[in-house]
Amino acid sequence: MNIDLRVIGITGSSTMLLSDTGIDLTQWKQLLKKEAEPADIDSFVHHLSDNHVFPNKVLVDCTADTSVASHYYNWLKKGIHVITPNKKANSGPLDQYLKLRTLQRASYTHYFYEATVGAGLPIISTLRGLLETGDKILRIEGIFSGTLSYIFNNFEGTRAFSDVVAEAKEAGYTEPDPRDDLSGTDVARKVIILARESGLRLELSDIPVKSLVPETLAACSSADEFMQKLPSFDEDWARQRSDADAADEVLRYVGVVDTVNKRGQVELRRYKRDHPFAQLSGSDNIIAFTTSRYKEQPLIVRGPGAGAEVTAGGVFCDILRLASYLGAPS
Numbered sequence: 001m002n003i004d005l006r007v008i009g010i011t012g013s014s015t016m017l018l019s020d021t022g023i024d025l026t027q028w029k030q031l032l033k034k035e036a037e038p039a040d041i042d043s044f045v046h047h048l049s050d051n052h053v054f055p056n057k058v059l060v061d062c063t064a065d066t067s068v069a070s071h072y073y074n075w076l077k078k079g080i081h082v083i084t085p086n087k088k089a090n091s092g093p094l095d096q097y098l099k100l101r102t103l104q105r106a107s108y109t110h111y112f113y114e115a116t117v118g119a120g121l122p123i124i125s126t127l128r129g130l131l132e133t134g135d136k137i138l139r140i141e142g143i144f145s146g147t148l149s150y151i152f153n154n155f156e157g158t159r160a161f162s163d164v165v166a167e168a169k170e171a172g173y174t175e176p177d178p179r180d181d182l183s184g185t186d187v188a189r190k191v192i193i194l195a196r197e198s199g200l201r202l203e204l205s206d207i208p209v210k211s212l213v214p215e216t217l218a219a220c221s222s223a224d225e226f227m228q229k230l231p232s233f234d235e236d237w238a239r240q241r242s243d244a245d246a247a248d249e250v251l252r253y254v255g256v257v258d259t260v261n262k263r264g265q266v267e268l269r270r271y272k273r274d275h276p277f278a279q280l281s282g283s284d285n286i287i288a289f290t291t292s293r294y295k296e297q298p299l300i301v302r303g304p305g306a307g308a309e310v311t312a313g314g315v316f317c318d319i320l321r322l323a324s325y326l327g328a329p330s
């Protein structure tokens with residue numbers, strides 16, 4: 001089977017994805033640099049729609065761009081499948097999300113986004129599996145940010161908070177602007193995605209979020225400026241950590257989807273050291289599904305939830321799922 005596969009966004013997860021698929025990176029970088037500049041996206045897609053050599057066309061959006069995500073509806077309408085780790089479409093305005101889902105249900109064009117929550121971890125597919133087999137979701141609770149997991153797992157002893165944030169950025173765990181992680185927005189987007197998948201009709205603004213970005217740094221004009229100024233808050237953070245330490249507790253940043261009360265929540269909490277959320281390492285995510293079937297003991301998915309390699313794995317898995325839906329021999 002022939003699939004015309006195009007990837008928008010060059011660095012991070014997309015670079016890893018292209019190397020995973022064995023595609024010539026240099027050739028693709030040239031093609032994409034030329035064709036996938038924001039202003040050229042329409043002509044890029046026009047070219048795709050007109051390409052009759054390949055009957056199956058898929059666009060993989062590996063950017064974090066809202067404007068790229070705003071094109072999905074038209075692409076799907078043109079019969080172009082869309083695969084993405086970009087959270088912007090599914091956590092954007094509810095009416096647009098519902099429009100996308102309705103279109104998808106009514107057509108044979110596929111829209112896959114497993115890596116939007118938990119990168120390569122099977123979160124969306126686990127949730128879908130529970131719902132499709134008649135289970136009822138009661139609560140989804142967990143540590144949804146690889147960046148914030150890494151930060152609080154490593155913010156120990158005499159280390160400065162800002163140094164650990166810089167390490168998370170260097171490791172490729174953060175969003176292009178780390179304030180999207182530290183403000184809790186990235187976690188809130190994941191909470192909204194899971195809430196909507198579970199049937200709740202919530203907007204991002206319905207989720208109360210505890211931001212970790214100091215007010216004075218929210219207005220920094222660039223991510224670089226923010227990173228430069230962050231050390232001035234190291235002492236505040238050291239105090240919060242030692243307060244928790246004195247109570248034999250750790251700091252953890254958690255998200256909650258409460259389907260019973262139809263709400264979501266994102267906050268910084270303290271947990272006793274023997275709590276499962278306190279036992280994580282690296283960029284681990286942990287997501288606990290409490291359902292009618294898994295009521296006493298929640299179903300738990302745990303593992304690294306950020307980084308180019310695992311994100312590319314999640315996206316690649318969606319590409320293979322699409323190929324199998326389209327009838328490719330396994």
Ligand SMILES: NC(=O)C1=CN([C@@H]2O[C@H](COP(=O)(O)OP(=O)(O)OC[C@H]3O[C@@H](n4cnc5c(N)ncnc54)[C@H](OP(=O)(O)O)[C@@H]3O)[C@@H](O)[C@H]2O)C=CC1
Pocket residue numbers: 008009010011012013014036037038062063064065068085086087115116117118119146172173174175176305306307308311
């Ligand atoms: N990193 C991770 O662990 C995970 C990331 N994701 C999601 O994956 C996506 C990519 O993340 P990541 O790889 O870390 O980010 P990066 O910043 O490493 O890569 C984003 C790439 O997209 C390019 N880009 C941005 N806007 C456009 C545009 N309009 N047209 C074409 N290219 C564009 C950027 O180009 P330039 O540099 O020139 O601006 C950059 O090369 C995000 O949506 C993120 O939320 C999901 C799960 C985990």
Ligand SMILES: N[C@@H](CC=O)C(=O)O
Pocket residue numbers: 116117118119144145146147148173174175181186305306307
């Ligand atoms: N920045 C995000 C990347 C994955 O969505 C995170 O840290 O979890």
